[in-house]
Amino acid sequence: MNSNKTHKTICSYCGVGCGILVDVDAKGTISVDGDSDYPSNKGMLCSKGRNLNYVAQDTTDRILYPEMKWSRNHPLQRVSWDAAFERAAAVFKSIIAKHGPDSVGFYVSGQCLTEEYYLINKLTKGFIGTNNIDTNSRLCMSSAVVGYKKTLGEDSVPISYEDIELADCFLIAGANPAWCHPILYRRLEKHKEENPQVKIIVVDPRKTQTCAGADLHLQILPGTDVILFNAIARRLIEKRKIDSAFIKKHTANYEAVKEMAYTLTLKEAAKKCGIPVGDIRKAAEYIGNAKKFISMWTMGLNQSVIGVAKNVSLLNLSLLTGQIGKPGAGPFSLTGQPNAMGGREVGGMASLLAAHKNLGNAAHRKEVSDFWGGGEIQAEPGYTATEMFDALNEGKLKAVWIVCTNPAVSMPNSNKVERALKKAKFVVVQDISHNSETTKFADLLLPAAGWLEKEGTMTNSERRISHLPKVIDAPGEALPDAEIIWRFAQAMGYKGFDYKNSSEVYDEHCLLTKGTEIDISGLSYERLINEGSFQWPVPHKTHKGTPRLFTDRKFFTNDKKAHFNAPSTLYNKSEETDNNYPLILNSGRVRDQWHTRTKTGKVKRLLTHIPQPYLEMNAVDAYLRKIKEGDIAVVKSRRGQVQVKVQLNYDIRESVVFLPMHWGKVLNNDFGRANNLTNDLVDPVSKEPDFKYCAVEVTKFVKE
Numbered sequence: 001m002n003s004n005k006t007h008k009t010i011c012s013y014c015g016v017g018c019g020i021l022v023d024v025d026a027k028g029t030i031s032v033d034g035d036s037d038y039p040s041n042k043g044m045l046c047s048k049g050r051n052l053n054y055v056a057q058d059t060t061d062r063i064l065y066p067e068m069k070w071s072r073n074h075p076l077q078r079v080s081w082d083a084a085f086e087r088a089a090a091v092f093k094s095i096i097a098k099h100g101p102d103s104v105g106f107y108v109s110g111q112c113l114t115e116e117y118y119l120i121n122k123l124t125k126g127f128i129g130t131n132n133i134d135t136n137s138r139l140c141m142s143s144a145v146v147g148y149k150k151t152l153g154e155d156s157v158p159i160s161y162e163d164i165e166l167a168d169c170f171l172i173a174g175a176n177p178a179w180c181h182p183i184l185y186r187r188l189e190k191h192k193e194e195n196p197q198v199k200i201i202v203v204d205p206r207k208t209q210t211c212a213g214a215d216l217h218l219q220i221l222p223g224t225d226v227i228l229f230n231a232i233a234r235r236l237i238e239k240r241k242i243d244s245a246f247i248k249k250h251t252a253n254y255e256a257v258k259e260m261a262y263t264l265t266l267k268e269a270a271k272k273c274g275i276p277v278g279d280i281r282k283a284a285e286y287i288g289n290a291k292k293f294i295s296m297w298t299m300g301l302n303q304s305v306i307g308v309a310k311n312v313s314l315l316n317l318s319l320l321t322g323q324i325g326k327p328g329a330g331p332f333s334l335t336g337q338p339n340a341m342g343g344r345e346v347g348g349m350a351s352l353l354a355a356h357k358n359l360g361n362a363a364h365r366k367e368v369s370d371f372w373g374g375g376e377i378q379a380e381p382g383y384t385a386t387e388m389f390d391a392l393n394e395g396k397l398k399a400v401w402i403v404c405t406n407p408a409v410s411m412p413n414s415n416k417v418e419r420a421l422k423k424a425k426f427v428v429v430q431d432i433s434h435n436s437e438t439t440k441f442a443d444l445l446l447p448a449a450g451w452l453e454k455e456g457t458m459t460n461s462e463r464r465i466s467h468l469p470k471v472i473d474a475p476g477e478a479l480p481d482a483e484i485i486w487r488f489a490q491a492m493g494y495k496g497f498d499y500k501n502s503s504e505v506y507d508e509h510c511l512l513t514k515g516t517e518i519d520i521s522g523l524s525y526e527r528l529i530n531e532g533s534f535q536w537p538v539p540h541k542t543h544k545g546t547p548r549l550f551t552d553r554k555f556f557t558n559d560k561k562a563h564f565n566a567p568s569t570l571y572n573k574s575e576e577t578d579n580n581y582p583l584i585l586n587s588g589r590v591r592d593q594w595h596t597r598t599k600t601g602k603v604k605r606l607l608t609h610i611p612q613p614y615l616e617m618n619a620v621d622a623y624l625r626k627i628k629e630g631d632i633a634v635v636k637s638r639r640g641q642v643q644v645k646v647q648l649n650y651d652i653r654e655s656v657v658f659l660p661m662h663w664g665k666v667l668n669n670d671f672g673r674a675n676n677l678t679n680d681l682v683d684p685v686s687k688e689p690d691f692k693y694c695a696v697e698v699t700k701f702v703k704e
């Protein structure tokens with residue numbers, strides 16, 4: 001279905017969600033450019049987005065038709081879609097009949113479109129009768145979801161990207177936007193270039209590219225973020241740099257936070273964080289003197305066994321200073337994936353309900369189940385990401401349906417995940433290419449349409465909802481993910497899945513949000529196509545969207561106040577280092593790769609930046625181990641080991657090493673596979689894994 005028309009769509013990589021113009025010429029050659037009319041990126045694209053045309057055009061490795069194993073030891077064989085749905089429905093029905101609905105689960109992705117997310121959630125919670133649907137977004141932002149809910153009453157990013165150009169102080173914690181949210185960072189960098197008085201504080205155990213533009217880099221010891229934020233809070237209180245009128249009128253629980261902030265003196269806090277006390281004072285001075293203050297954070301805070309404590313202690317700083325609900329101010333969680341926000345809207349997690357309703361609330365559950373017309377929705381959360389794979393290993397979960405994600409590489413403690421997938425009675429993998437290591441475990445492999453090959457919507461980090469049109473036909477027999485799900489639901493015999501297109505699914509989702517905080521009942525494909533993107537809520541058909549939340553200083557809590565939360569702990573609870581494992585491994589992203597490289601790994605241009613995994617190590621730690629630049633090292637944790645080339649510098653703290661998370665089993669020898677090492681401890685509330693902290697030892701590789 002190629003045409004000469006220029007199509008407006010959205011980048012399929014990160015949560016910045018840049019607008020892209022797509023052209024397809026008569027020969028079918030695809031070209032992409034930044035959309036200068038799109039408010040989020042104003043025409044800019046980063047290296048990943050700029051090379052999306054290569055990914056869209058490359059059909060090598062694509063799954064072209066359904067493939068099925070007739071039994072575990074047989075190879076996958078081509079089958080028809082009808083046969084695939086018949087088998088999937090038969091196996092799911094039989095397992096559910098024997099072991100109950102909680103014996104099956106769905107593991108999906110922040111790259112799914114909102115309609116796909118909505119349908120899987122509806123099918124699982126509303127019809128199968130289990131809350132066992134979770135997502136790889138659990139791995140990146142569930143601590144932020146809990147932090148926002150506890151503080152603001154709802155999972156709600158209060159600000160817009162346009163606030164960046166209005167702020168005069170930024171605290172960027174546990175994030176490297178220069179590499180991981182490049183266009184957002186470019187907006188910040190330009191703002192700073194034009195307004196040198198703007199202050200940027202970066203909190204990170206590594207000196208990353210983002211630090212190049214910072215006025216202050218707080219290179220804290222891993223796991224000491226809560227101590228740092230509490231110390232800044234204490235200094236703000238002592239120096240009377242807090243907004244007492246705002247605190248009195250619009251917040252609750254201030255005294256508890258004040259008490260906790262005073263647990264340590266500034267000197268004690270600085271010592272524990274491993275930074276000069278003057279730097280804490282300086283950070284508090286910048287924040288306290290700011291007219292408009294924005295905090296930004298992502299995985300460095302979220303991916304922790306104390307992720308919620310880190311989030312609430314940072315959110316407290318915005319409340320203390322009254323920096324929320326006004327232009328240029330607010331706490332801004334940067335989402336990792338392109339539609340992590342959309343997934344949250346439809347309740348696409350084991351602990352959430354659709355339309356930001358509350359799973360623990362019986363009236364909310366009834367509203368949603370009545371709307372869907374299926375069965376009763378269970379009150380208890382289902383298995384979260386790591387719990388799902390634990391449940392497979394323990395035999396409690398028998399079948400898992402994996403959509404658009406590669407847990408064999410992306411989950412912590414990947415050897416355990418592999419064991420779980422081998423142990424499962426039935427594994428369905430629905431994806432675009434064989435490039436994903438997880439397809440090797442599939443009993444049923446379903447070909448899905450990719451970017452440009454299907455229609456739907458996504459929501460970016462600033463709550464901006466956009467329409468993504470179908471531009472080209474999918475190869476072979478691949479189908480849109482939404483259609484795969486509704487046809488499976490039909491094969492299961494469920495009513496309420498007789499959709500003709502994704503627009504009908506979207507209308508249903510919008511209607512369900514009516515009267516909620518995220519009300520988008522004023523939206524439709526027609527409006528999104530004709531009028532462009534909208535920021536939720538959009539509660540009626542002429543509403544123009546909401547760039548900023550809480551401008552009336554009324555929050556989504558029952559008492560309409562923002563709630564201070566004393567963090568549950570000051571101290572890190574990650575696994576201990578000892579003589580055998582004395583170093584702390586931090587994992588993260590590099591500029592030109594995305595997740596497990598199933599797409600970016602195929603683009604030659606992107607491989608020129610960093611072509612292979614590397615271990616970043618402080619030169620002092622390396623010297624003590626007789627390791628030199630470029631040596632191959634063995635990195636060993638309590639769960640596994642990898643070999644990887646060493647890169648030395650002084651930008652990373654002593655006793656800390658860093659491995660990118662993108663690489664899986666390359667060269668068949670676990671070369672640089674970070675998640676062989678990471679541990680699957682999770683935050684007790686958000687259930688987000690502790691990817692940023694595990695105990696390791698590094699030795700020089702010696703050939704036997």
Ligand code: SF4
Nearest residue numbers: 011014017018046049
């Ligand atoms: Fe795509 Fe993110 Fe780059 Fe924008 S910043 S082009 S959304 S990867």
